Amino acid sequence: MFAKPVDLAGAAVFVALMAALPLLFPSNYLIGVLTVSVLYGIWAVTWDFMSGLTGRENFGHALFIGVGAYTAGFMNTTFGLNGWWSLPASMVVAIVFALLIGVPTLRLKGPYFALAMLSGSVIMQRLMLIFWEQTGGEEGLNGLTPLIRSQIGFYYFALAALAGITALLLALSRSHFGLILRAIRGDEATCQAAGINVTFYKIASLAISGAFAGAGGAMYAHYQLQVSPQLFAVVTSITIITMVYVGGMASIYGPVGGAILLVLLTELLRNFGEWRLMIYSCALILILFFLPGGLVAPAWRRLRAALAERRTARSVPASRERSA
Amino acid sequence: MLEILIVGAVSSAIYAMLAVGFTLIFGVARVLNLAHGSFYALGAYGTYVLTSHLKLPLLAAALLSVAIVAAFGVLIERVFIRPMRKSQLAVLMITLAVALVVEQALFLTFGSEYRNVPAFIDAKFTIGGVNIAGARLLALGVGVVVIGALWLFIQRTRYGSAILAISQDPQAAQYMGIPSDRIFSVVMALSAGLAALAGILAGPFLTVQPTMWLLPIVKAFAIVVVGGLGSIPGSILAALMLGYAETIVGYTVSTSWTEIVSVLATLLMLMLRPAGIFGRRAAF
Amino acid sequence: MTALLEVANLNKHFGGLHAVKNVSLSLARGEVVGILGPNGAGKTTVYNLLTGFIAPDPGARIVFQGTNVVGLAPYRVAALGISRTFQLCRPFVGLSVLENVVVGALGSRAAAGGDLEARALGLLAQVGLAGKEGVPVDVLSYGDQRRLEIARALAARPALLLLDEPFAGLGSSEIADLSALIRRVHVDEGLTVVLIEHKLREFMRLVDRVVALDFGEVIAEGLPDDIVRNPAVIEAYIGRDEGAGSVMASHAA
Numbered sequence: 001m002f003a004k005p006v007d008l009a010g011a012a013v014f015v016a017l018m019a020a021l022p023l024l025f026p027s028n029y030l031i032g033v034l035t036v037s038v039l040y041g042i043w044a045v046t047w048d049f050m051s052g053l054t055g056r057e058n059f060g061h062a063l064f065i066g067v068g069a070y071t072a073g074f075m076n077t078t079f080g081l082n083g084w085w086s087l088p089a090s091m092v093v094a095i096v097f098a099l100l101i102g103v104p105t106l107r108l109k110g111p112y113f114a115l116a117m118l119s120g121s122v123i124m125q126r127l128m129l130i131f132w133e134q135t136g137g138e139e140g141l142n143g144l145t146p147l148i149r150s151q152i153g154f155y156y157f158a159l160a161a162l163a164g165i166t167a168l169l170l171a172l173s174r175s176h177f178g179l180i181l182r183a184i185r186g187d188e189a190t191c192q193a194a195g196i197n198v199t200f201y202k203i204a205s206l207a208i209s210g211a212f213a214g215a216g217g218a219m220y221a222h223y224q225l226q227v228s229p230q231l232f233a234v235v236t237s238i239t240i241i242t243m244v245y246v247g248g249m250a251s252i253y254g255p256v257g258g259a260i261l262l263v264l265l266t267e268l269l270r271n272f273g274e275w276r277l278m279i280y281s282c283a284l285i286l287i288l289f290f291l292p293g294g295l296v297a298p299a300w301r302r303l304r305a306a307l308a309e310r311r312t313a314r315s316v317p318a319s320r321e322r323s324a
Numbered sequence: 325m326l327e328i329l330i331v332g333a334v335s336s337a338i339y340a341m342l343a344v345g346f347t348l349i350f351g352v353a354r355v356l357n358l359a360h361g362s363f364y365a366l367g368a369y370g371t372y373v374l375t376s377h378l379k380l381p382l383l384a385a386a387l388l389s390v391a392i393v394a395a396f397g398v399l400i401e402r403v404f405i406r407p408m409r410k411s412q413l414a415v416l417m418i419t420l421a422v423a424l425v426v427e428q429a430l431f432l433t434f435g436s437e438y439r440n441v442p443a444f445i446d447a448k449f450t451i452g453g454v455n456i457a458g459a460r461l462l463a464l465g466v467g468v469v470v471i472g473a474l475w476l477f478i479q480r481t482r483y484g485s486a487i488l489a490i491s492q493d494p495q496a497a498q499y500m501g502i503p504s505d506r507i508f509s510v511v512m513a514l515s516a517g518l519a520a521l522a523g524i525l526a527g528p529f530l531t532v533q534p535t536m537w538l539l540p541i542v543k544a545f546a547i548v549v550v551g552g553l554g555s556i557p558g559s560i561l562a563a564l565m566l567g568y569a570e571t572i573v574g575y576t577v578s579t580s581w582t583e584i585v586s587v588l589a590t591l592l593m594l595m596l597r598p599a600g601i602f603g604r605r606a607a608f
Numbered sequence: 609m610t611a612l613l614e615v616a617n618l619n620k621h622f623g624g625l626h627a628v629k630n631v632s633l634s635l636a637r638g639e640v641v642g643i644l645g646p647n648g649a650g651k652t653t654v655y656n657l658l659t660g661f662i663a664p665d666p667g668a669r670i671v672f673q674g675t676n677v678v679g680l681a682p683y684r685v686a687a688l689g690i691s692r693t694f695q696l697c698r699p700f701v702g703l704s705v706l707e708n709v710v711v712g713a714l715g716s717r718a719a720a721g722g723d724l725e726a727r728a729l730g731l732l733a734q735v736g737l738a739g740k741e742g743v744p745v746d747v748l749s750y751g752d753q754r755r756l757e758i759a760r761a762l763a764a765r766p767a768l769l770l771l772d773e774p775f776a777g778l779g780s781s782e783i784a785d786l787s788a789l790i791r792r793v794h795v796d797e798g799l800t801v802v803l804i805e806h807k808l809r810e811f812m813r814l815v816d817r818v819v820a821l822d823f824g825e826v827i828a829e830g831l832p833d834d835i836v837r838n839p840a841v842i843e844a845y846i847g848r849d850e851g852a853g854s855v856m857a858s859h860a861a
Binding site: 180183187189190192193194195198 | 659661681682685686687691692693698699700701702703707708710711712713714715716724760761764782788
């Protein structure tokens with residue numbers, strides 16, 4: 001089993017809490033905020049799986065989100081296909097893009113990959129505007145059909161998707177595959193000397209990361225019922241990276257907390273309207289300087305250690321009784 | 325045809341000013357500064373503010389803008405980049421965050437409408453039957469002169485030799501007593517100043533709005549990949565290639581396709597010859 | 609008996625510098641061979657050429673167990689059965705000691721299958737790191753990092769082990785321990801071992817035969833006792849001196 005019982009218990013409590021919130025505080029507004037936070041959670045977890053584990057940071061994760069969303073948009077509006085086909089299709093398209101950018105840039109050292117992904121997302125945004133006749137330009141595509149009509153039903157679907165994707169990626173990260181990714185972060189040359197095809201693993205992890213992010217993008221499209229070039233924005237990529245930093249790099253589960261915290265923060269800052277992005281960016285700078293280890297994952301680890309201490313403290317007197 | 329020649333040259337000059345600064349700071353300090361585009365934006369906005377709000381004459385406003393942005397560049401280097409230098413990716417992140425803060429600051433102060441940066445030369449000239457704006461010709465002229473001056477500075481002065489030494493072997497340079505930190509600041513000031521100058525010269529005929537920092541970064545990256553990261557002649561050559569490629573595409577196909585040129589060039593180069601044309605520092 | 613490794617015509621130019629000149633050597637299975645040479649002689653470059661980290665100049669011939677490895681990516685060369693260590697220890701930072709060894713086995717088909725964690729624990733015991741499995745590598749002492757490197761290299765079940773200055777940075781008792789370990793491993797696993805070193809004393813006792821390099825060329829080849837008295841070798845190390853022969857010999861005693 002890839003997770004200790006206490007981790008599983010924590011996850012169960014978290015999911016239960018998230019599921020109960022809209023029942024305790026019935027409000028369409030709350031469900032909306034929670035749905036968006038869950039989708040961001042999916043994007044943050046997928047980013048962490050590739051970039052957190054291998055250390056090759058991706059500055060254009062929005063590329064996969066946008067590509068997945070537009071795939072959903074085209075299939076649903078232009079081709080009139082049922083929304084559920086969007087999910088696998090968006091994953092396939094995202095994988096294609098991952099290979100297109102990953103193959104030339106991941107075998108290189110340094111920031112080429114990071115900047116290539118950034119450039120890729122910017123260029124895709126421009127392309128959506130350039131080919132406005134096909135893509136709807138600034139307005140994008142409208143009139144997508146929802147996957148699940150009931151708002152709370154879709155929320156539970158998204159929550160289940162988040163739980164499933166996080167569990168899958170967490171299991172992968174704790175397997176030998178994940179061990180290789182972490183070794184790549186440690187020292188690529190030594191990996192090569194151990195016979196590991198480093199480039200293949202980097203590309204594979206990017207493809208997995210992109211595929212699920214694309215699926216998240218398709219889900220977002222069928223939730224907002226529209227897609228626009230804004231999905232490719234640099235701000236989206238940076239927001240996701242910030243969420244991972246807050247959650248705890250390379251923990252996989254931390255970014256879920258980071259995503260929820262930041263989306264809630266955004267809602268609380270709604271009154272600051274125009275100042276929101278500025279506050280975000282400043283917060284990112286502060287985190288990079290003072291909290292590079294993040295908030296959520298370290299907090300969970302401390303909680304876990306405290307619980308373990310209480311358990312051993314309670315069991316000691318019992319064993320002393322037995323030996324007496 | 326002549327029009328393509330001239331317009332292409334103008335684009336190349338602007339790109340060269342951007343790319344040379346970008347590659348210079350990388351060659352010397354191994355820093356990829358994503359806030360480089362912000363210097364470009366601040367140069368344009370600074371001139372706008374100084375001329376329209378403080379009513380300064382254009383030349384004074386331009387020179388003052390360049391100086392202020394150069395100082396800002398040094399500040400960024402000292403406060404944000406230096407503590408993060410152990411990790412190239414940390415530097416990327418922090419400079420990207422700074423770029424976003426600058427963008428938001430510009431947005432909050434000036435809003436998102438396009439602003440007007442006055443041109444030094446309003447007149448239009450006719451060369452060989454082609455109408456060309458004086459501002460564009462000036463951009464070309466100044467670009468050539470400034471890059472030429474920079475080249476001479478690096479080749480002929482002691483500071484320039486120090487810069488070359490550090491970019492070839494940072495440790496050896498330190499053993500020889502070259503004050504790396506001071507040189508980094510000088511190079512940063514030069515790099516930022518060049519970018520600001522590009523923004524001021526291009527301002528009159530390119531759009532001035534808060535997000536104007538992003539596309540120059542994408543293009544600068546494309547240019548240094550093609551020319552070779554850390555190589556000034558490479559950046560100049562690649563800027564020429566990119567400037568002309570974009571202009572030709574713009575005239576023959578359509579202006580909307582010009583951005584694709586840079587991304588295609590980047591991807592092709594990375595696949596075929598990652599070190600770039602003159603890359604001393606290969607990507608491996 | 610066919611050679612385990614056949615190298616012929618190995619050259620490498622770095623710009624104008626002819627760093628490795630016409631190096632040829634042949635390794636028989638089960639040998640322990642030492643590569644001797646002053647700093648800058650090109651020893652590590654030869655390793656990098658053999659293992660695919662650097663491409664040799666055209667015309668080189670490197671055949672390992674009958675397979676031509678010129679032009680193969682480093683991971684492919686390693687997967688064929690050549691394991692190497694590096695001059696400066698390069699452990700997988702961020703992973704524990706046990707994880708470091710497990711990764712060593714993940715790259716080659718020969719090592720896959722079975723309980724990798726159990727095998728890794730066994731290897732750690734073999735190199736003297738038993739009990740330190742959970743320790744993060746950055747807190748290990750240098751001597752322990754060296755042992756870890758060897759365990760990691762062994763995890764791949766190689767046929768050929770290339771060690772690059774394994775004694776560098778170690779005190780004399782640590783050198784003696786590591787030397788004994790290398791000898792044990794050589795006997796137990798039936799490995800062919802190549803060793804680059806400076807420290808003559810231990811080196812000479814470990815190896816069956818020495819290849820001496822200077823300025824990228826092979827200047828002498830033979831038994832340790834003969835190499836130590838070889839004038840060309842002495843000149844490369846110490847400079848032209850009549851009494852130097854006995855000095856070198858006493859160093860190696």
